[in-house]
Amino acid sequence: MLKFHNFDIVFAEVPDEVTLAINITGCPNHCPGCHSPHLQQDTGNPLDDNALAELLTLYTNDITCVCFMGGDAEPQEVERLALFAREKFPRIKTAWYSGKPTISDKIAITSFNYIKIGGYNAAYGPLNKPTTNQRLYRIEENCTEDITSRFWKNNLNFS
C-alpha cells in the first residue's frame, strides 16, 4: 500500500502539461542531499483507488496529466494505479517520477506517458542542469523520446 504526503498542481515537472503531482512517501532511495527527507518516512494517507479517483475527480477537466512522485518501494503498485487512472480518466496522461536508475522489467513503460528515472546526485546536479544524470522520457506507442533537454532551455522565446 502506497501512502502520499500531499498533492499540488505543477508545471515544471512535465513539460507542456498541467499536472496533478502526488507526493508519495516511504521513498527507499535515500539519496544524499535529498530535498524532501520527510518523504522517506512511512507517513501520510493511503493512496488507493478511491483516494486517487477522488483527487482526479476534483480536477478532471482542469488537469492534463497525473504524476506519481516516487513510489519506488512498490513500483508495480504505481503502475497499477496509473492503469487505473487511465481506465477511469482516459483523457488524463500518466507520469512517474522514479528515483531508480532503471525501470524494473516487471513494469510496462507504456503504462505511462512520461517516466523520469535517476536518483539525485549532487555531483551531476538537478534535472534543469545539462550535466544531470536524471532523464525524462516521453513514451509513445512505438517510441520513447528523451526530452530531458526541455528542462535546460528557457521557455521564453520572442518570435
Place this chain on the structure above:
Amino acid sequence: MGISEIRIVKRDGSKEPFSIEKIKYAVRKAFLSVGSYTTDEDLAGVLSRVHVADGMSVEEIQNQVEVALMAERYYTVAKNYMLYRQKHSEDREDREKLNFLVSYCDASNAASGSKYDANANVEKKNIATLIGELPKSNFIRLNRRLLTDRLKELYGKEFSDKYLHLLTNHFIYKNDETSMANYCASITMYPWLLNGTMSVGGNSKAPTNLKSFCGGFVNMVFIVSSMLSGACATPEFLMYMNYFIEKEYGEDYYKRADEIVDLSVKKRTIKKVVEDCFQQVVYSINQPSGARNFQAVFWNISYYDKYYFQSIFGEFYFPDGSQPHWESLSWLQKAFMKWFNKERTKAVLTFPVETMALLTENGDVKDEDWGNFTAEMYSEGHSFFTYISDNADSLASCCRLRNEIQDNGFSYTLGAGGVSTGSKSVLTINLNRCIQYAVKNNMHYLTYLESIVDTVHKVQIGYNENLKNLQEKGMLPLFDAGYINIDRQYLTVGVNGLVEAAEFLGIEINDNPKYAEFVQNVLGLIEKYNKKYRTKDMMFNCEMIPAENVGVKHAKWDREDGFVVPRDCYNSYFYVVEDDSLNIIDKFRLHGRKYIAHLTGGSALHANLESHLTKEQYRQLIRVAAHEGCNYFTFNIPNTICNDCNHIDKRYLTECPVCHSKNVDYLTRVIGYMKRVSNFSAARQEEATRRFYASEKQFVLDI
C-alpha cells in the same frame, strides 16, 4: 473617579491628565482680550457649566466653554474665545500642511509620501507631484460638503449625518475623494472621428490620415483623461488605426507588410511604419501628464477574437460608409501585442493596460486561432488581462471593471454602443468592519449589512444628482459630446475585506459550501439593491476593488479600533493571497462562477506564478478558466529590472543576467498595471513580497 484620574484626549490622539488650570487660563485670557479681568465669581460661574468626563476630547471641552460663556451672558468674551480658537485651528492647519510638505519631500518615493492617495502610478516625486498633492485635503472636504449638502436635500440631515458617521468610522470608504471628476470611462471615439476635439475643448479637427490619427489620438486621450479621475479606455483604438492604415496603404496592407513604402534613406516597410505609429502613441501616452498631477494618464485598450469583433462591430460603419475588416484588424492586433511585449524589455511602459476578449463555448474558446495566440503571448512573457464570456454581452474594457453591454447597436453619431461604458463613482463597503460590528452587537450580519447597502445606494444617488447638475451647467463636455453616455455609466458599489470577514466568522477560505454561501449571501444582497435602485438612466454594479491602498488603510484603521485583522492589507481576491495550501486551479475555482455570480462589476484573478509556463500550459489554463467560469484573469510573473544597467528580463531573477548585479528590482502587476515594486507605498511593497507565487520548487526537479 477623582478629578485627578480624568484623562482627556488631545488632538493628536494622545491622552493626558485633565487640568482645570488650563481652562481657567484660557477663560482669563479671553476676558483680558476684551479689556477686563476675571473675578473668582465669574470663573466659578463658567466652570460650573463645564462637565468633563474621562476620555473627552479637547474640542468637546472647548465647545462647552463657549456655551458656558454665552450662558453666563459674556457675549463679547465668548466671541473672542471663538475667534481665538478659529485662529489656532487655522495655524494648526498651516502647520500640518508644512509638516506634510517636509515629510513628502523626505519620503522614499511618491506613493509613500502621499497622505491621501498612495498611488504607484507616479514614478518620481518632484515639485509637480507635490503641487498635485497639497490641495488633496481641500478636495476631500469640498467633495464631502457637496455630497452631504445634496444628501440633506434628498433625505434629510439625519441621513447625511449617518453617511458621515459611517465614512469617518471607516464602515465605508469613498474612493477617489481627492478628485472632482467622475471616475473612469470606456469611450466611443466616433464623435472624435466626426468632429475632432473642438466639442471637448480641444482645437484639432477630425483625423484624416494615419499621421493625424496618431497625433490627434494622443491629444484626445490627454483631454479625456484630464476630465476623469480614473482610467480612460479606448476599446476601438486599433480598429480605428487599422482603418487609417488601410486608407493609406490599401485594404490588403497586412499581406504586403514587408513592402518598402518610404522614399527616405531608411526605406521603411509597411510594418515598420505601423510600428513607428505604435511607438509614437505609446511613448507619448506614458509620459507624465501635467493635467494629472504628473501621473501618466491611465489608458486601456482591448483586443477581440473574431466572434467578439463581429458582435460588437458587426454593424459598425465609418463616416465614409465603409466597414471595419476583421482580417487586417486581426493582423494589426497581433502586431501590436508582439511589438509592445518586445518594447517592454527596453523601457518600463505601464500603459496601455490590455484586455483580450475571447468568446467561449463548451469549456473552451471558440476562436481557436486567438485562443492559441493568447497562450502564445503569455508564454512569451507578455502581461495582459483576458476576459472570457459565453456571450458577447459584456466586456471588460476598464482594466478591472466588467460591464454588461446595454446595447450592441450602431448609431451614426455615437458609433458602436457596446464600447461606451464605465463607472461614475465608487463607494466601498468595508465588509470586515461591518460584519464584525454586527456580530459584536448581536445582530445578524446580513441585517446590519442591508442597512449599510441601502445607505450606500442612496449616497450614490446623491452623487449622481450632483453629476447631473454639473452636466446641466456645461461642466462635462465628454458627456455632451457623446464620448461617454451617462446612462451607460455605472454607480459602483465596491467591496473590501470579504475574505477577512469570512475568516472572522470562522469560515474556511477555500472552495466549500459554507464559504460559497457566505459570498453569495453578501454579494447577492448588494445585487438585490443594485436592481432595486436601478432606473432607466441609473445603473449600479458591484466590484471587488483592487486594494492598492484602501486594503492597507482598512486593515490599519480596523486594527486600531480593536477589530480582528489577520493581515496588513485586505485581499482583493476570493482567496488568501499568502495561503500556499491552495493551488492554481483552486484559485481559478474561487474566482469561478459560484463566487463571482453576483459580482457584476468584476474582479480579476491575478494568478501568481514564479516562472513562465509553456504555450500549451497557458492554453490549458485558459480552458481551466472556461470550465470554472472564471471570466477575468491575468498571470503575474515578476519581471526583473536591473538597477545598475537597466536591463529588463521577463523572468523572476535575483541577479541581472547581463551585468550580474544583485541590485535588482521587480515589476509586478499589483493593481491593474505593471510597475516597479519600489514605486508602491511601503505597505504595499510588503504585500508584493508576501504574495505567494505558485512555486515549482515544492516539487523540485532533483528528486
